Amino acid sequence: MSLRTSILLAAAFAFASISAAAPPAPGTSPVILIQNATILTVSHGTIERGSILIKDGKIAEVGAGIKVPAGAKVIDAAGQFVMPGIIDCHSHIAVEGSINEGSVSVSSIANIAEVLDSEDIDIYRDLAGGVTTANILHGSANSIGGQTIVIKLRWGQPSSKLPFEGALPGIKFALGENPKRSNFSIPGQPKRYPATRMGVEETIRGAFTEARDYKNAWDAYNKKVSAGEKNLLPPRRDLRLEPLVEVLEGKRYVHSHCYREDEILMLLRVAKEFGFKVRTFQHVLEGYKVADELAAAGVGASTFSDWWAYKVEAYDAIPYNAALMTHRGVVVSINSDSAAEATHLNQEAAKSMKFGALTHDEALKLVTLNPAMQLGIDKRVGTIDVGKDADLVIYNHDPLSAYAVAQKTIVDGRVLFDREKDIADRAGLENEKKDLIAKAKKAAEKKPEEKKSDEKKPDDKKPDAAKKPEDKPKPPSGAVHRDSGEEAISAPDGGAL
Amino acid sequence: MRVPLGRIGFFALITAIAAILFLSAGTAAFAQGGEPQYFAIRGVKVVPVSGPPIEDATIVVARGVILAVAKDAAIPADAWVIEGKGLTVYPGLLDALTDVGLPPAPAPAASEGGPRRGGESAHGPEDRPNTTPWRNAADEVSLSDKRIETWREAGFTTVISSPKTGFFPGQAAVLDLAGDRAGNLVVKSPVAIPVSIRATGGFGSGFPDSLMGVLGYEHQVWLDTEWLEKAEAAYNKNPKGLARPRYDRASAALADALEDKALVLLSGNSTLDIRRALELTDRWKVNAAIYGGQAGYEVADEIAAKKIPVLVDLKWPEAEKDGDPDDTPSLRTLRFRDRAPSTPAAFTKSGVKFAFYSGATASPKDLLKAVKKSIDAGLTPEAALRALTLSPAEIFGVADRLGSIEKGKIANLVVTDGDLFNEKTKIKFVFVDGRRFEIREPDKPKDPPKGDITGKWKLSYTTPEGAEESTVDLSMATDGTLTGTVTSHRGTATILSGYLSADKFNFVINFLIEQSYADVKFTGTFDGTTLKGNISVQGFSIDFTGVKPTGNSSLAELSSTHQGDAR
């Protein structure tokens, strides 16, 4: 089969759902009507005292007055604000094991899509912060890192159900201090190449040169096959180079971590040399210095609100970065790079109104429509428009404020976070925990005494009936997974600082 | 020249007697010289597993094989008859995944993970890190592994044994736990190719150092295996003009094992890993079984739909003994610990075929207790027994010769004085390949123990190499029986037997010293707070003293003892 087909098949295996008998999605999504809210559509202004009708996971209607359909669940959002679900363009949540395959300079063989952890509590916490979609990225330990994936925060679903259908896969590059290991070294090991920004460029160029040759070999083979030649041996498949070929063919997005103005321009140059486009620059804290070049190249910029000074390359970071780039025509998003930051991206976006005078809607776009566009999913999410996915957040206050608290977060038309319910459920979970601890304690104390008092008991002892699992919105039961021992490292390679 | 027959006969007799004496003085791995190979157990309850139990039956065994099993089977005149009244016979138990019979892996490095020194780090998949699929258990059987005996005494006649370290540690073989020579133990090989995803040494240890890196690596290995076969065939057919494919030992070994229809064993204990293992069987297009499986209660239907068997780890998750008492485990962990033993029952309900294996269980005596836990959680005893006998035999393709008590099958039997899953039941005999092993009770302590020797002790002693320390973690039962472990810089060993009688204690471990296993005996006195005694190994005797390091005094106690002490 052609390289393309085999690659697509591999991609399909990588994140297709497992089988027809997989656990069914939790029922058909109910019909929901949100009423009396201030609707921040992002695409066409604000609707005061408006309503949104949700059907089959989509936004069916948006307007000032919508009749309540029979059987619909009504959410009265009087005094509250609804905005599109937040899209975090740089996230490392929901990953089992290390986010870095840091051993080699080019680790494109690793694919984060294969290690999604649907039980990571940070999924729930970020939902509580209004995030509905996240770009799960490999870390920044390598010039060319692993493959990446966009997910929806479908809390309660298995990992196979998290990937955002139809979103193009990505690959993470990293430039600057992190891939050249400026700030730490591993004892007992020689310094890993590259150690300078020059080497970072050559690592990338070297890999793409190989990828280009690999692609040519496969193209030649495929040509012979279509010409009807028989008994051909295909070239050996190289899983490290295939994602790079996809980049060359425009089928995989490049998300590149970078800081300094010169390395930003370097990657644009290299991309041009090999004929591919960079999709987004991540962090890009000096992006404001080269905003025009970014705008001209049509590359998106995904940055922090106000982080700075933790590394030398972050010393020129300014909180005006997002606004300045926006005013120069760059599509800019604000991201978290951490589960904690992702719980208040609405607030981080607000800062660009103070630092750089973005308007209310421009600021909202930083965490909704813009990241959607950057990830190529803006046909489905990023604004409140009829036909789009019902990914929404209801706040008790204008979200662009430090006083806003998310009340409900809806993904695909399902309420996956409900603050009232969360608070009401706490006592029950505490009790369950106490009961299980007491039960285990009792069992442990029983063991040595069994030797004394035991007589042959009849074999038909009634076993404990297995407890009925809780309803979906709570953390899924069971399952402990061991990690391979790495997340303690937050300083060196961490969330790609 | 004619030698007088009498002289030859005399010498021959002496030699024969000497040989017999020599042989019978050897280890238990050698059969008791001179026993008939013809056994009959009369009037015993037989639980065949392949059919309903038979009361008051007779089993006849010869030449390692079951000749007859029936209510009124004829007993040959020269058979050694064992009266079976009050006894029950089960098929010999199978441990579905272990490394019993193989020398242990070298002791792990002092720190968990960490970088490998000396530039051995792999730089990519081509370096085939931690990959040794050519290792075959059948080639590495070592009769001096004491665990052969301890497993057997716990009722296990058969194990599926495999090297353990690395991503592709090797190939598993079915071994029966008795024989004169290593080769006698091998029943079938290879039967399985275990694949692990957890062997990474962590950040900085060389490729791969992350779970996703491991998976990428393993995908590449399987692709290479498939491709290399084709490439070699094409090259051999007509090498002219073609680049010569590089020989890859790992791919060659995997290809061979797959040809032999070896089952790929995928690790998967949590719901995440089990689901991932199910996906991997599709992606790698292999016949597989999952090992671990403890979160199976959550995903039983999904596993059943894929018709993949599961080897269930009997080391049920539980709180660590050395844990911080203020650390509360998460609700997820508590639920997992609570429900894991219900997995086998869930498997029965959903139609998942499963077997049990020892996992990290240190003492085989704990295995049946662990099975009992799953019976308490809803598994029927019949299903439990099947998971220890016929099911693993079926999974590994040896059900035509093992796993149940049927005429013609290998005579692997466990004879008990009661129900197998009752704690009080004792195992009386074990037959492996028709060889009889009588299981005797370990020496009972003569006097009730004085005091409680339970605890973690630091032993200090001087070996020819210098002063040393070991930690002995002892648990004492009310009758003075001791269990536990001994840890030194050489590694950790489980106490095989031991007791405290009045103030005298002794316990034994079995340790790999240089090339072979040896018993290390600790004997001494316990005065209530310290230990004093000696260690005896291979003829050497070393004195030691033991103290319990203080650890649990409260801050208040400490402050008061130091009030006013200015150092």
Added chain:
Amino acid sequence: MKYQIAPKKFFYFLYFLCLLYLPAPVHAQHPPSVYAITHAKITTLAGATIDDGTLLIKDGKIAAVGANVEVPAGAQVIDGKGLQIYPGLFDSVTQMGLSEIGAVSSTVDSSETGSYNPDVVAATAVFPSSEHIPVTRASGITEVLAVPGSGGFDFSGNRGVIDGQASAFSLAGWSMDEMQIKRSVAMVLNWPEIETRTFDFATFSRKEKPFADAKQDYDKQVNQLTDWIDRARHYAQAIGHGGPSDFERDVKLDALAPVVRGQLPLLVFADKARDIRNAIEFCEKQKLKMILAGGSEAYKVKDLLRSKDIPVILRPTLYLPDEEDDPYDRALSQPAELSKSGVKFAIASFDNSFARRLGQNAANAIAHGLSYEEGLKAVTLYPAQIFGLADQIGTLEAGKIANVIVTNGDPLELTTDLKYLFIKGQLTSTDNRHKRLYEKYLNRPKP
């Protein structure tokens, strides 16, 4: 040639020159020392809010504040119509000036090596030209406590047990002498933890230890600490007798003397309930005055904290909870919970580059149940009181240092602008590195 300038023109010229000096650069040669901000909404935190009032600043201090304050002649008058006046915010746990770029160790002075350094003083190492200072004050923070051994977002060094003395200073001045409010405010104690899991940077691997061993190590550390306090007590007694002595002086024990005399409080860093309890027990036994810093699990011991009158400097509220099963808003709701229980607390940034988020953190606590007034006081008056500086800072009252912010709105809200900034009674520019870079690249010509 002689220039003839009409008197009127001359006057306009002079007036024009004067305008050039408003707003004044950070420190003019002879800056005006009397300012009056009139017709503003004034929140003094020492009484009711004044809807239309005047604040008078003179010679570095607040001279008067009220609805009917007379503006003296010669005062620089700033029309505060539509504006609001608050005390400047006080960030009471920071590494301000002690660390410039976390990853570059030569710029980091926040943690000395060794476990016992009671004698080192933060004020010594504060870099007055640190870029963090102008950046931070532009967000309304006018004074900070620089705390050695308190770590930070990018901290990767080692913390000792007693890490030195924290210093309070205002965020403007040519040197520490000018900036300093008080040189020695509290002694830092990082309460030892029972560490069953550590990350060893030397071998880059995780190490696990059985609890009994970890507890042993912890006990050793506590014993050592006890020894130090005992020695300090005897030493303090000895030097207290005055006159010549036969023993040698020791700078470290000298530094601990005020602590054991109860004059210098211990700023104890502890987060887990067990550690907090142990620390409280220790300080009580040793008769040391304790302020808790960190307090992630303070809610678990709130009754104990209240009954012993121990105040807490809380970590930022925008942190994730420590345990998987903790409610997602654990850190956000803790201030409200503590407030209800009568525990005294402040909120601090525990950082330097994120210090400007201080107001945001207070606002988030308010959004989760803390009253607005308590939230504002948690970053102004309460830390001042907790650290014994309330006679100088924390409210807008006559006699206090004029660290004052004039805003166009709620100082805790994200979009509020700082219109005028007074530090030590000087009108201070909000210009900083970030603004300058912004302006530079704003003016980059289009290609």
